[in-house]
Structures are given as C-alpha cells and as structure tokens.
Amino acid sequence: MTVAALVDAGADWQAIQAGIASLGLPGVTLELSEVMRGGFRAKHLTVIHPEQHAHRHLADIEQILNRSDVLTENQFELAMRIFRAVAEAEAKVHGTTVDQVHFHEVGAIDSIVDITAVAIGFDLLEVDEIICSPIPTGRGFVHIAHGKCAIPTPGTAELLRGVPLVDANIEAELTTPTGAAIVKTVVDRFARGIPDMTIDAIGYGAGTRDPSDYANLLRIFVGTVEADGETDEVTILETNLDDVSPEVVGYTKQRLLKAGALDVYSTAIQMKKDRPGILLSVICQPVDAAKFEALLFMETETFGIRRHTLRRSKRARAPITVETEFGPVEGKLGWRNDEPVVFTPEYESCAKIAGEQQVSLRDVYRAAEIGFLMQLEEDDEDGEHDHDHAHDHKHDHSHDHDHKHDHDHHH
Secondary structure, X not given: OHHHHHHHOOOOHHHHXXXXXXXXXXXXEEEEEEEEXXXXXXXXXXXXXXXXXXXXXXXXXXXXXXXXOOOOHHHHHHHHHHHHHHHHHHHHHHOOOOOOOOEOOOOOHHHHHHHHHHHHHHHHHOXXXXXXXXXXXXXXXXXXXXXXXXXXXXXXXXXXXXXXXXOOOOOOEOOOHHHHHHHHHHOOEEOOOOOOOEEEEEEEXXXXXXXXXXXXXXXXXXXXXXXXXXXXXXXXXXXXXXXXXXXHHHHHHHHHHHOOOOEEEEEEEEOHHHOEEEEEEEEEOHHHHHHHHHHHHHHHOOOOOEEEEEEEEEOEEEEEEEEEOOEEEEEEEEEOOOOOXXXXXXXXXXXXXXXXXXXXXXXXXXXXXXXXXXXXHHHHHOOOOHHHHHHHHHHHXXXXXXXXXXXXXXX
C-alpha cells in the first residue's frame, strides 16, 4: 500500500522496478494496476514470486541488498534501517539477539521487495520531512508464524512503542509489522491534521481486501510549505517537582541537554499546601518526546508529565567566525524577513578565550561584537553585504525545505 501510494504521488515507477530487479531475486515480478476501493480510484501493487519457505536472518537480507548495483547509498541505508527496526523488535519479544532473529513474515520475498521499494520511493520523492497521522492497529486476531495472535501482534506492538495510536473500530489487522517498521523508521513527527502546506500531489495505495464498510486505502500528501520566516513545531514537556534535591534537578537538566533537547529550564513555583517547588520544562522535537519523558520519569521519579505541542517562529541562522584582538571567535548569524541581521557570539568560544588569555568574559563579548561590525563594514566597502548574504541563506533554506509529506493512515 505504501509503495503504491508513493508511485501514485509521483515516485518514478521505472526506477523502483529497476531497483528491485537489481536484487537478483529469481522469479520476482511487480504488477501495478488501477483498482477501486470503496468507490475511490487507487494504485495496487502485487508482488509475484515463487513459493518459498526460507526464514532469513538480518545478515541474509543485507546480503541480498548488497547484490544491487542500482540502489543508492541512501536507499540501501534506509532499507537496512527498516529491517533493523524489525530485528530489534523481534529480538525483544522473543528474548534473543538481533543477529539470531529469524524473520518470518518480514523475511518473506514480498516483504523484502516492499521494504526495499519503500526506501527507493521515499528517496526518489526527496522530501524534507515526513509527518504521519496516529496509527490505526485494528482489532481482533490474526494468524502468524507463531499461531493465532491478538492484534496488534507482539512484534508490531513493540515497533509502535512511542507512536501515537488511534482506534479505528475495525475488526482487521490495519497495521502489519512491515507497515509499523516503515512508520517507525521514516516518520519525523506525528500530527492529527495536515500541516500548513500547499498540496502538490496526492497518492492512494490500495490494500488487497475490499471491505464494504470502509475504503481500504493509504493516502499520501506531497506538498510545499509556504512560510514567512522560519517556523516549526516543538513539544514542551513539564513536570512539577517538590521532592527532589537541586542536585537531581541540575543533573537531570544536563542529561536532557546532552540527549539532544532543544532547551531545558527550571522555574520556582508554589505548589499545593504552599510548598515551594520547581517547574522543570523541556523543549524538544515532537518525535523525541517519548525519549525525554522516559528520562524525566527515571531521574525525577515524577508521577506525571504534561505535554504540549506548539508552533514557533524562529530566525534562520548560520555559523560565522569573526576576528578580534584576542583571536578568532565563533558565533552565529540570525535573520528573519527584511529585518537587520543579528550576530551573537558563542559562549563556549568566548569562555575558552577568556580563560586562556586571563581577560574578562565581557571583554571578549565586546571584542567579538566589534569584530563583527568591522567585518560588516569591510564587506560593505567590497560591495558584499552580510544582510543580503543572510537573505541568500534564507532563500536557500526555503528551497531545502520545499516539500513536506503527510502519511494519512485512514484505511
């Protein structure tokens, strides 16, 4: 369904076919057809292959992908990341190691083709961000290699850790291990609606079943973001603490920052029964929220964490090094729309120079700001304007983020 939707949305079908053919899988052919599901037109992919009973290991699949002289490095790496996600999930639920895992459904020829074709398709679309709606797993039972199993199966459930789910109230397996692995690997963040964008293409991928009560489709939007300045979405995690020491708060903040949080800060608050407390706040990318929540629960033993998703405006930025009387100082430029460019010296660079040369930190900051202004004047005299240069950066950045992609998992 994902491959068919990618092709319907504009991924080069011939390139996908060539990539699969390069794997050297005997007797494998792909058929792409137009079908109707619930009254809607869609693409449907069929993988035709000989009967096979092999249970492959991750190394076997890597060997198959390595046969190809057509797959790009990005396509190979993305396919292997998806397979590795499956291996890690299966290893956990079966109590074994990644190298010892026997792939069953996902190790079958059709799944190898599906995952590789998905990697090729996403790479061909050259999207900058992939956004996905909450995932419907479905209800009931399904027969797998280990027998009758509740939906979602253990492997699928493990893959969907940290992924928002939605109950579609449908008695069927709506998300397979292959689909869960794709989502886990390629999605940058999850959202309940389509982001602010202009839709350029829509792709519909059809499942094999054609139920009477819903359209068995997977929908993909490809579009362009038209934003005034730099905008993105972030998640804010908050927890109130009144029973941990300041050392624990400080240690937790450092761990969060080291793990990749965008910012961490604490605020003095008054809690119930007039108890003084601390509000610990974490700003992070939405896709990392679950990771930072786990860290907060572990380090603070808090009983609850609030989560907010906010859209923010920010300046575009670029690194710069300016010459000063104390030597080169690193900093960053910031710009937005037609506003004047902003320069900020980097604390670490200034602190290092202040310590090495035994001067005050304030003197180094002043010298860096003077050095930037002098460099700006020199560029003006040479006919090169830093402000215009900043707008060039903005222009390039906008083109780097021309496309956004939304997975709609309403089957």
